[in-house]
Amino acid sequence: MPTFKVRPYPDRATVWRACLFLMEEGVLARPLDVQIGVMPGLDRDRPYHEHWVTVAFKQDVDHALSMLDVFDQMPKPDHEEWAHQAEPDLTRLPADLRVPCAGCRYDLRPLIESTAEIVCPECGRSNDPIDRVLTRHGPEAMLDCYHEDDEPEDPEWTEEAVLRRLQLPCPHCECPLHGLEIEGDCPACAKPYNKINIVQHAFESM
Ligand SMILES: [Zn+2]
Ligand SMILES: [Zn+2]
Known part of the structure; x- marks a missing residue:
């Protein structure tokens, strides 16, 4: 059975929330990471990905798209909580990544030990390390900074209450089996x- 890509989001956590939102509406949805390239590094190359919401059944695609329009309008999770959950471990940045100071381009990478501001020893300017990494290298550079256990948990897809909510088609003739x-x-x-x-x-x- 193929899977159908519906919409990409900038990060995996948002894709998970979007999929759970669709599941609540009875659409069988799941995150899919699609590798779109590799970022060369000195020690090893790192793959980087697009994060897609996918659905299992083609007939759900249009419905899922309009549901995601609703999802996109919803308020994002509480920022504090989210920032805490998504706190990257910057010590895991590639050692050879150049992180230039916003003022003088001095390489701040050797000074990065946390997400705290760094005062450039060269020009005295204060730098937000996350902002500098994102500006210079994009979000892919932070891939290694998130631990596996930051991933949301897979819900119990086969729980009876979930199954009853899902709009599943007959595997033989695609007749809807809802209800x-x-x-x-x-x-x-x-x-x-x-x-x-x-x-x-x-x-x-999937
Ligand atoms: Zn500087
Ligand atoms: Zn049938």
């Missing part, structure tokens, strides 16, 4: 379906 039992015979083609299998199969391909 029907978890397991049964399709009202259109009379072949047996199992919603747990439908979800698992959809995710295997």
Whole structure:
């Protein structure tokens, strides 16, 4: 089963929130990282990605797009909480990354130990290290600065309450099975379906 790309977002956490939002509306959605290139480094090259919301079923794409229009208008999560969760560990920046001072272009990389402001020893200007990295190298440069355990957790997709909410099509004829039992015979083609299998199969391909 192919998966259908709906909309990209700048970071994985936003994609996760968008997917959960779609799931609440019964759309089977999942994040997908698409590698779009590599950033050369001295020690090793690092892949960088686009972060996409994808849906398992083609007939959900239009609905998902209009739901994401709603999602995009919603207030972002509490900034403090979000900033804390998303706090990057700048000590994990590539050692050879140049982080020039905004004033004199002095390389601040050896001075970066946290996200705290750095006063340039050369010209005395105060620099926000995250801002300097993003300006000079883009968000890809920060890839290594996020720990794996910052990732949101995978919800229980196959929980009964979730399954009942999802608008799943019959695997044989694509007849919508919304409102029907978890397991049964399709009202259109009379072949047996199992919603747990439908979800698992959809995710295997995602
Ligand atoms: Zn400077
Ligand atoms: Zn059917």
